[in-house]
Amino acid sequence: MKYLKSIWADRTPSYDKEYQSIFDKLANKGNEGGDNEERAIETGKIFATQYEMYIYAFFIGLYAPEQQESTTKATFGHKISEWGKKNRKSGRDSFLEIQDFMFISLITNSDVNFIELERSSDENETKKAVSKLIDLMESYTNGGLQLIKDKLELNENYFISSMEAPLNFLLKTNTKTN
Amino acid sequence: MARKDDMLKAFLKNEEFCNKYNIAVTLDVTIFQAQRSDSLALVALAKIIDKYEDDNTTPLYQQVINLLNEKL
Amino acid sequence: MIINKLSLYNFMCYYDHKPFEFADGLNIILGHNGDGKSTIFTAFNWIFDQYSQLELSEVYSKKKYSEILENESFDVYVECIVTQYNEEYKITKSFTVTKNANNTNISHTKEEIWRKDLSTGEKSLDGRTIAKLSQQVFPEAFRNFSMFETETDALKIVEGEKLAELVKNFSNAKHYEKLDDVLEIFEKRADKQFRREATADQAAQDKMDDIDRKIEVTTVEIKNLKKRVEEDENGRDFYTEKINELLKNATISDDYKKIEEQIDKLTIEINKARSENKSRNRFTDKIFDNFYLLNGFDKIISAFSDKVNNFRQEKNRIDNEERNKFAVEKLQLENGATPFPPGFPSLDILNEILKDNICKICSAELEDSSKEYINKSIKLYEESKKKEKQLEMPMIFPNNFIDEFQIIDRTIQLKPEKYASDRITEEIEFGIKRITENNNQITENNNKISDLEIEKKDLLHKIPNISENELKNIRLKHEEYSKEKDILVGKIGENETKLDSKKAYLEELNITQRNTYSQFKESDFKRSTVEVLSMLSKIAKSVKQDEYKKFLEILSERASKYLKQINVGEITGKIELYRKNDKEVTYKSLNEDNSVRSSLEDSGALQISKPLSILFAIADIASETADNETYPMIFDAPTGRFSPDREQEFFKVLKSTNKQRIVVTLRFLGADKTNTPFVNKDLFQNIEKDKAFFIKRVRPFEIDKPETINTEIESLN
Numbered sequence: 001m002k003y004l005k006s007i008w009a010d011r012t013p014s015y016d017k018e019y020q021s022i023f024d025k026l027a028n029k030g031n032e033g034g035d036n037e038e039r040a041i042e043t044g045k046i047f048a049t050q051y052e053m054y055i056y057a058f059f060i061g062l063y064a065p066e067q068q069e070s071t072t073k074a075t076f077g078h079k080i081s082e083w084g085k086k087n088r089k090s091g092r093d094s095f096l097e098i099q100d101f102m103f104i105s106l107i108t109n110s111d112v113n114f115i116e117l118e119r120s121s122d123e124n125e126t127k128k129a130v131s132k133l134i135d136l137m138e139s140y141t142n143g144g145l146q147l148i149k150d151k152l153e154l155n156e157n158y159f160i161s162s163m164e165a166p167l168n169f170l171l172k173t174n175t176k177t178n
Numbered sequence: 179m180a181r182k183d184d185m186l187k188a189f190l191k192n193e194e195f196c197n198k199y200n201i202a203v204t205l206d207v208t209i210f211q212a213q214r215s216d217s218l219a220l221v222a223l224a225k226i227i228d229k230y231e232d233d234n235t236t237p238l239y240q241q242v243i244n245l246l247n248e249k250l
Numbered sequence: 251m252i253i254n255k256l257s258l259y260n261f262m263c264y265y266d267h268k269p270f271e272f273a274d275g276l277n278i279i280l281g282h283n284g285d286g287k288s289t290i291f292t293a294f295n296w297i298f299d300q301y302s303q304l305e306l307s308e309v310y311s312k313k314k315y316s317e318i319l320e321n322e323s324f325d326v327y328v329e330c331i332v333t334q335y336n337e338e339y340k341i342t343k344s345f346t347v348t349k350n351a352n353n354t355n356i357s358h359t360k361e362e363i364w365r366k367d368l369s370t371g372e373k374s375l376d377g378r379t380i381a382k383l384s385q386q387v388f389p390e391a392f393r394n395f396s397m398f399e400t401e402t403d404a405l406k407i408v409e410g411e412k413l414a415e416l417v418k419n420f421s422n423a424k425h426y427e428k429l430d431d432v433l434e435i436f437e438k439r440a441d442k443q444f445r446r447e448a449t450a451d452q453a454a455q456d457k458m459d460d461i462d463r464k465i466e467v468t469t470v471e472i473k474n475l476k477k478r479v480e481e482d483e484n485g486r487d488f489y490t491e492k493i494n495e496l497l498k499n500a501t502i503s504d505d506y507k508k509i510e511e512q513i514d515k516l517t518i519e520i521n522k523a524r525s526e527n528k529s530r531n532r533f534t535d536k537i538f539d540n541f542y543l544l545n546g547f548d549k550i551i552s553a554f555s556d557k558v559n560n561f562r563q564e565k566n567r568i569d570n571e572e573r574n575k576f577a578v579e580k581l582q583l584e585n586g587a588t589p590f591p592p593g594f595p596s597l598d599i600l601n602e603i604l605k606d607n608i609c610k611i612c613s614a615e616l617e618d619s620s621k622e623y624i625n626k627s628i629k630l631y632e633e634s635k636k637k638e639k640q641l642e643m644p645m646i647f648p649n650n651f652i653d654e655f656q657i658i659d660r661t662i663q664l665k666p667e668k669y670a671s672d673r674i675t676e677e678i679e680f681g682i683k684r685i686t687e688n689n690n691q692i693t694e695n696n697n698k699i700s701d702l703e704i705e706k707k708d709l710l711h712k713i714p715n716i717s718e719n720e721l722k723n724i725r726l727k728h729e730e731y732s733k734e735k736d737i738l739v740g741k742i743g744e745n746e747t748k749l750d751s752k753k754a755y756l757e758e759l760n761i762t763q764r765n766t767y768s769q770f771k772e773s774d775f776k777r778s779t780v781e782v783l784s785m786l787s788k789i790a791k792s793v794k795q796d797e798y799k800k801f802l803e804i805l806s807e808r809a810s811k812y813l814k815q816i817n818v819g820e821i822t823g824k825i826e827l828y829r830k831n832d833k834e835v836t837y838k839s840l841n842e843d844n845s846v847r848s849s850l851e852d853s854g855a856l857q858i859s860k861p862l863s864i865l866f867a868i869a870d871i872a873s874e875t876a877d878n879e880t881y882p883m884i885f886d887a888p889t890g891r892f893s894p895d896r897e898q899e900f901f902k903v904l905k906s907t908n909k910q911r912i913v914v915t916l917r918f919l920g921a922d923k924t925n926t927p928f929v930n931k932d933l934f935q936n937i938e939k940d941k942a943f944f945i946k947r948v949r950p951f952e953i954d955k956p957e958t959i960n961t962e963i964e965s966l967n
Contacts, residue, residue: 004651005658046534059543062550084538093539097668100658101544107655108554114651115564121648167533167542167678174546185425188793195785219782226786230432239436243443246779 005103007130009081013137014073015054019145022152023076026159027053046159046166050076051083055098056166057144058137062105063173066143073138106133147173182227183208189223222246251334251387252910253882259327259344260311262289263947265960272912275940276905279914282927286945286961287886287914291399293328294884297343298388300381306356310347315354316957323348323355333368334387334879340364341380391419392881395868401858401888408861410834413827417835420872421801426794433787440780448770448777458770461763468756475749477831482738482745489735491848496728499713503724506709509702516695516702523688523695530681530688542678544669551662551669558659561652572646580643582630597631600624801871802827802835808867809837809860815903816859817896823847825860837864854891859900862888866907873909882910889917894933901937924949929966942966 015023028045047053054076061067080102084095107114112129120126151158151169159165186209190196196203199219212224222242229238252274258264263286270279270290281287292309295302310326318324327344342362348355363376363383376383384390395416398404406412418424445458537543577592595603599610604624607616616624667673710718720727767777810824827837839847839860849857865883873880889897897917904911918934921927927946934942944964951958 002650003654004649005654048535052534052538055543056537063546092535095538098538098541098543100662101547101669104554104658104662105547105550108550108557114561114655115568118561118565118647118649118652119568121645126649163531164533164682167537170537170542171545171678181422181425184422185429185793188426188796189786189789192789192792195789198785199782219786222782223786226432226436227429230429235432235435238432239439242436242783243440243775243779246782247774247776 004126004130005100006081007126008103008106008133009099010079011130011134012075012077012079013054013134013141014070014075015057015138015145016068016070016142017072017074019057019142019149020074022057022145022148023050023053025152026148049084051078051095054141055083055095055102056170057148058102058141060144060147060170060173061140061142062109062144063170064143064147065140066147067136067139068142068146069139070142102137106136110136185227186212186224189227195219218246251332251879251881253330253332253884253912254338255329255331256290256293257327257329258289258293259329260314260324260347261293261326261328262286262309262311263959263961264289265311265313268961268963270943270963271941271965272910273940274910275908276901276938277910277912277941277943278901278937278939279912279943279945280916280919280929280934280966281914281945282916282919282921285927285947287916288399289961290914291397291884291886294330294397296328297330297341297380298384298393299390300384306345306359307354310345310356311960312956313958313960315347315349318349320349320351332387336368338366338368339376339383339387340366341383343380388881391416392872395865395872396881397884398865399886401886401890404858404861404865404885404888408837408864410830410836413837413864414829414833414835416868417798417801417805417827420868420875421797422875423794423797423801426790426797430787430790430794433783433790437780437783437787440775440783444772444775444777444780445770447773447775454766454769457766458763461759461766465756465759465763468752468759472749472752472756475745475752479742479745479749480831482742486735486738486742487846489731489738491846493728493731493735495848496724496731499716499721500724500728502709502712503721506706506721509706509709513699513702516699520692520695523691527685527688530685533681536681540674540677541668542674545671545674547669548666548671554655555659555663558652558655562656565647565652569646573643576643581627594627597628600628798829802829805864805867805871806837808870809863812863812866812903813856813859816863816900817856818899819895820853820856822856825863827864855889855893855896858888858891866903869907869909880909882912884912885914887913887915887917889915898936901939905938905940934966939967 026045027047027050028043029050047056080099083099084092110133112132114129117125117129148159148169155161159169186207190201190203190207195201199217201215201217201220209224209228212220213228215221215224222245225242225245226238229235232238253272255269255271257267257269259267270277279287279290292304296304306326310324314324323346325344325346327342329340329342331338331340333339340363342364343359344362345359346357348357361380363378363380364373365376366373384393388396394412395407398407407416418427445455595610603610603616604621607621608614609616609620662668710716710721713721770777806825806827809827810822813822813825823839823841825837826840827835830836837860839849839852841847869881869883887900889900892900901913904913918930918937919927920930926949929944942965944966945961946964948960948962951960
């Protein structure tokens with residue numbers, strides 16, 4: 001595997017177990033019936049899939065910015081490369097480009113010495129670098145989850161209060177930093 | 179009876195009849211008077227009106243026929 | 251004739267002796283259905299109608315029967331006291347019921363008439379049968395229109411043949427009927443006799459017979475054609491009326507359809523808006539699918555680009571450096587055999603530089619370190635020439651990650667709109683705007699649709715007798731009716747042409763007959779005799795028709811007057827009676843301007859008061875023709891559809907006729923919680939009347955136990 005991105009995409013990132021309840025509350029599990037908003041709403045959730053929730057939390061943490069280390073890790077068990085594959089049943093677009101964007105943000109914000117990595121022929125070094133990227137990803141995600149958790153503590157129905165609520169929350173996080 | 183007089187008058191209103199049989203049209207002619215008229219047709223008519231309600235009209239018929247055939 | 255009293259003894263529900271003493275004026279009998287109203291009619295019919303058949307076993311009071319012992323008996327009577335001219339008649343019809351051990355014995359009916367001379371007070375037994383007496387006191391012709399029990403009966407009387415009978419009986423035309431018959435017979439007889447006695451050859455006789463036959467046949471054909479034309483004309487008028495109605499409603503129909511079209515259009519718009527909103531509302535999906543996620547990402551992209559560029563530069567730099575280093579090392583290692591690194595001056599020039607002590611490149615005095623370096627290089631070069639050692643450039647960058655980053659960077663830069671904040675913000679705002687616009691349109695359209703639905707309802711109210719379906723199909727119906735009408739009009743035209751030709755033919759035959767007649771040489775029997783009788787017969791017929799027409803005109807006028815009286819305040823139009831054909835008289839409704847009046851405009855009260863008006867008019871005229879002899883009217887007042895005001899008016903009209911009317915009705919009655927009837931005194935006291943009665947079954951009773959049935963009569967004034 002020569003591409004760093006592929007190596008990264010082959011990992012299964014986790015989140016802090018303390019945020020499991022958020023996932024349970026807001027994200028739909030399983031893919032039966034389609035992975036779109038309609039399905040989510042049918043099951044009383046906001047996000048059609050677990051990884052959507054993860055990606056959302058990641059970006060929240062990225063923009064805020066807010067990072068948090070995991071104490072106990074939990075995962076929904078899917079590699080990044082499997083998130084939003086092409087030719088999805090529901091007709092939704094594939095998430096491959098979004099994976100690219102996530103990767104870009106991680107490379108940008110990571111303190112990994114890529115020059116050194118470039119010069120290292122030790123595969124372990126590569127692995128370690130990718131692990132650092134994953135750590136960074138997880139910490140952003142946890143950060144986002146924390147912000148979401150804070151919001152829910154203020155108003156437990158915030159995210160279901162309107163169709164635009166999740167979008168608004170995302171946009172507000174942006175404007176805060178801007 | 180006044181009714182029969184009225185019936186007679188109804189016939190006398192017919193101009194064609196009066197003209198053809200030379201009947202002078204008067205307003206107050208009764209059955210009784212009409213039977214003495216010069217006009218045979220009028221006499222015949224008066225007789226018929228007088229007696230048409232009889233159960234058997236054959237005698238009336240004979241009278242009328244004889245009257246008309248003899249004198250016309 | 252006046253009915254003074256009706257007494258019922260153990261007759262049907264009237265247990266024991268129950269009398270009605272009537273006034274010579276308006277008598278009202280109040281009673282609920284089943285309490286004994288019908289029985290009154292049954293009793294009158296039993297007395298006056300010789301053809302009335304009663305099953306006697308069903309007609310005696312079961313209550314009375316239940317009270318007697320075995321071998322006991324009781325009498326059942328209907329007794330009616332009437333006054334006509336100066337005489338009073340007590341008419342009794344009765345039978346006896348005996349309770350035997352195993353059966354019930356019912357005797358034959360007995361009749362008895364007692365006559366009292368009112369001037370002398372003398373009483374005597376009248377030997378006539380009741381049937382015979384009825385012909386005098388209450389003849390059938392009068393009874394036929396004077397007594398009717400239900401609304402349906404009233405309507406039946408003023409229909410077709412029945413009405414024609416009435417007209418015949420009461421107009422002067424009836425006299426002319428008989429006279430006409432007699433004259434016709436005389437004419438025919440005279441004609442026959444003339445022909446018999448006149449001498450004529452066989453040819454003339456045969457011709458005469460032939461013409462007679464042809465005249466008969468043609469006359470029948472003309473009659474049939476006339477009938478057919480009349481039927482078709484009725485049909486045509488029917489369709490004309492319907493078409494006019496439709497045309498009236500056609501504009502409403504068009505308007506109705508237009509409104510429906512508008513509603514459909516608005517609904518389509520609503521559905522489009524809803525559908526668009528459904529997709530636009532998927533904000534959460536769009537976070538990902540439309541890359542709203544990348545709002546603000548452009549900073550990261552530029553940071554990434556910068557970082558990658560730095561990596562690139564650094565990588566290049568290092569690459570160069572290493573290559574240089576390697577080259578030098580290689581030179582060193584390869585003991586002079588190493589060629590000078592690229593860009594390095596050649597050996598000769600180096601020696602020259604040493605000799606001149608000037609750097610050829612920068613034209614400066616050679617420094618000691620450089621001097622040393624050059625010497626070392628020369629030395630190495632010379633040494634390497636001795637050894638043959640090849641060296642490989644070691645891999646500087648085993649990984650190509652930075653190239654990968656660069657490719658990613660370049661690829662991303664190709665589609666800047668994906669993460670452009672402007673694009674994202676604009677798109678989101680536009681989406682929200684569209685959603686609001688659509689919602690507004692949906693609300694607006696729904697309001698418009700509500701208003702249009704109200705308009706639709708209003709239209710339907712304008713024509714309450716037509717259903718929505720019929721309204722929509724008006725144009726279709728119009729075509730249908732027009733087609734049917736045209737067919738009939740065509741037939742009428744055809745038949746009228748045929749009729750004309752047949753009439754012309756008949757004329758010809760008559761002329762031929764006259765001519766042939768003149769060939770008969772008269773004997774004693776003069777032709778002129780026949781002519782006189784023929785003319786008289788013709789005149790009698792036309793006078794008869796005139797009398798009918800006169801009578802019907804008078805009747806129509808009177809009926810129209812009654813109609814207006816009963817329906818004060820309503821536009822009633824008028825009634826016109828006419829002879830439909832030889833056997834039937836009927837009536838039509840006209841507006842004041844003599845145009846045909848559609849019955850659809852009439853209220854229920856108006857509709858039933860038409861036959862009633864005709865009956866009242868007949869009663870008037872009948873009494874006038876019968877030397878002012880009047881007969882009572884006995885009927886069930888069909889005022890069910892009348893408003894209270896109109897009902898009052900109706901009874902006022904009855905009272906104003908100043909003739910005896912016995913009216914039965916269940917109006918003005920209420921029933922309490924136990925279903926016991928009572929008189930609604932407030933309503934009833936406003937009705938002008940001469941006498942009133944209230945009949946009701948004695949409580950308690952059980953409907954399936956006839957022995958508990960006993961109707962009592964309460965006099966109300």
